Each structure stands twice: as structure tokens, then as C-alpha cells.
Amino acid sequence: EIRSAIFDLQAGPTGAPRLRTTLHDVITELTRDVPLRTTVRMSGPLDVVSAPLAEHAEAVVREAVSNAVRHAQARELTVTVSVDDDLVIDVVDDGVGIPDTVARSGLHNLRQRAGEMGGSFVVEPAAHGGTRLLWTAPLTP
Numbered sequence: 001e002i003r004s005a006i007f008d009l010q011a012g013p014t015g016a017p018r019l020r021t022t023l024h025d026v027i028t029e030l031t032r033d034v035p036l037r038t039t040v041r042m043s044g045p046l047d048v049v050s051a052p053l054a055e056h057a058e059a060v061v062r063e064a065v066s067n068a069v070r071h072a073q074a075r076e077l078t079v080t081v082s083v084d085d086d087l088v089i090d091v092v093d094d095g096v097g098i099p100d101t102v103a104r105s106g107l108h109n110l111r112q113r114a115g116e117m118g119g120s121f122v123v124e125p126a127a128h129g130g131t132r133l134l135w136t137a138p139l140t141p
């Protein structure tokens with residue numbers, strides 16, 4: 001943990017903050033002052049994610065978390081980001097659940113982003129109520 005904290009303090013090669021830091025910042029910003037117990041898990045070498053894919057990852061996390069904050073009335077939110085052969089973003093809340101037929105804008109955008117990267121996207125009822133959003137893309141297209 002100390003090692004990853006130190007890495008997080010360093011900027012990437014382009015001067016942009018590392019993906020791990022960016023995602024933590026986005027989640028903190030969106031859940032600040034919201035009565036929501038938020039758990040964030042990140043695993044694998046987030047540093048090897050390409051710049052374009054990292055941009056998608058940020059957009060996906062931003063949309064998924066802001067949906068949970070604005071629509072779910074959830075008590076708990078879990079964001080899991082893992083990197084191995086694929087980047088996998090898994091966002092689960094225990095809120096009211098997503099209606100079957102809704103006008104989708106942010107979610108439509110996430111589907112397009114997955115398609116662009118040869119990945120996958122699904123929003124489904126979570127195992128114990130609430131909503132699960134799962135977005136994946138291969139590290140190398």
C-alpha cells in the first residue's frame with residue numbers, strides 16, 4: 001500500500017496523473033457529502049493501461065458512480081477496477097434498481113465506448129437488489 005501510495009504521488013510519463021489516482025479522485029469528488037458507504041478496490045497493473053483506454057475508464061467510472069449517486073438511493077456502493085488481460089470495471093449499488101425501460105443517455109455512451117474498444121457492457125439487477133454495471137475492454141485491442 002505504501003508502494004502504491006508513492007507511485008500515486010508521481011505523475012505519469014506525460015505528466016498526467018496515474019489512472020489509479022484519477023479514479024480515486026473522481027470517486028471521492030462524486031461521493032463527497034453523499035450518505036453512501038463507498039468501497040473502492042483496484043487490482044493489477046493499472047499503469048499499463050493505454051492513454052485512450054484510461055480515458056474511457058475515467059468516463060465509465062464517472063458515469064456509473066454519478067448514476068448510483070443520483071438515481072439509486074443506495075446505501076452501499078462498490079467500485080472494483082481490475083487489470084489483467086482485460087480492464088474490468090464493476091460497479092454495484094444496493095439501491096432501487098434500474099427500471100426496464102428508461103431513456104438512456106449516459107449508459108448509451110458507455111455502450112458505445114465499449115464497442116469502440118472491442119469490449120463489453122452490461123447493466124443488470126445486482127444479486128441482492130440494486131444495480132450492477134459491468135464494463136470491460138481488452139488491454140490490447
Ligand SMILES: Nc1ncnc2c1ncn2[C@@H]1O[C@H](COP(=O)(O)OP(=O)(O)OP(=O)(O)O)[C@@H](O)[C@H]1O
Pocket residue numbers: 067068071072073093095096097098099102103104105106107108131
Ligand atoms: N444505479 C442506478 N440505480 C437506479 N436507476 C438507475 C441507475 N443508473 C441509471 N438509472 C436509471 O436509468 C436512467 C438512464 O441512465 P443514464 O445514465 O443513461 O441517463 P441519466 O443518468 O438520466 O442522464 P445522463 O447520464 O445523461 O446524466 C436514469 O435516468 C435512471 O432512471
Ligand SMILES: [Mg+2]
Pocket residue numbers: 063066067105106107
Ligand atoms: Mg447517467
